[in-house]
Amino acid sequence: MDRLSRLESESIYVIREAYRRYARIAVLWSMGKDSTSLLWLCRKAFFGRIPFPVIHIDTSYKIPEIYRFRDRLAREWDLDLRVRRNEAALAEGMGPAKSDTITCCHALKTTALKLAIADLKLDAVLLGIRRDEHGIRAKERYFSPRNAEFVWAVGDQPPELWDLFASIEDASHDRIHPLLHLTELDIWRYIEREQIPVNPLYLANDGWRYRSIGCEPCSVPIASTAATVAAVIAELETATTSERAGRAQDKESAYTMQKLRSLGYM
Numbered sequence: 001m002d003r004l005s006r007l008e009s010e011s012i013y014v015i016r017e018a019y020r021r022y023a024r025i026a027v028l029w030s031m032g033k034d035s036t037s038l039l040w041l042c043r044k045a046f047f048g049r050i051p052f053p054v055i056h057i058d059t060s061y062k063i064p065e066i067y068r069f070r071d072r073l074a075r076e077w078d079l080d081l082r083v084r085r086n087e088a089a090l091a092e093g094m095g096p097a098k099s100d101t102i103t104c105c106h107a108l109k110t111t112a113l114k115l116a117i118a119d120l121k122l123d124a125v126l127l128g129i130r131r132d133e134h135g136i137r138a139k140e141r142y143f144s145p146r147n148a149e150f151v152w153a154v155g156d157q158p159p160e161l162w163d164l165f166a167s168i169e170d171a172s173h174d175r176i177h178p179l180l181h182l183t184e185l186d187i188w189r190y191i192e193r194e195q196i197p198v199n200p201l202y203l204a205n206d207g208w209r210y211r212s213i214g215c216e217p218c219s220v221p222i223a224s225t226a227a228t229v230a231a232v233i234a235e236l237e238t239a240t241t242s243e244r245a246g247r248a249q250d251k252e253s254a255y256t257m258q259k260l261r262s263l264g265y266m
Helices: 003-021 033-045 064-076 087-091 101-120 135-139 184-194 229-236 248-252 254-262
Strands: 025-028 054-057 081-084 124-126 143-146 173-176
Touching: 003 033, 003 124, 003 173, 003 184, 025 033, 025 101, 033 184, 054 101, 081 101, 087 101, 184 229
Parallel strands: 025 054, 025 124, 054 081, 124 173
Antiparallel strands: 143 173
16 A cells, blocks of 8 residues: 555544544534545545535635635535634624734634534534644644633543544543644645645745635745646645744744644634
């Protein structure tokens, strides 16, 4: 078995194990390369369909191309798409221009996710995060329990040995991370092999492209001529900058991401 096939098999194993274990489960989708690859893997795991809801936590500040990509793929893949927003916070004017990163992300992403989990009565959510994406995420487990306050107790996670996954008795829900073992390059090579639809923001236009996408005020493109997936792969093979260097919460400090994660951020 080649490397990509082995990585794919490991991810599908985690997805199927989570589906077997939890009665009410959903997958989060940001329309980025990782979460879209996760949807692809979920479709492969269940023979072309995703048998649980697909949740988009919408801050209302996403780049317009993200929404267009979401709506097109939701139709083409017949997704049970559930869009969730923290309407109360938005009504009060919460946004990147009026608040610091921690307060804004917590209100529009973490709290919105908390409301979605409560509304759908979820036992678990699948997320497309990778260990190599950020130093704080390197500490994650495949099955990561959260308490009633969404707190991630990084020092009190159950061990994962021999592909055996565990939770803790007082967990309010578990975060499931089927892509932990993949790298940024693995994702792009998998996208190329599988011909997975990719958000056009990742491909160069007039000398610029996004390496990581999120809310429009918090995402900055990089100089690039990589207009195809193959060109992106070639560019990344020699890249020396961080994948998320253009994201506001990562430019501030590692503490910012750790604080957000401890509050329940994805």
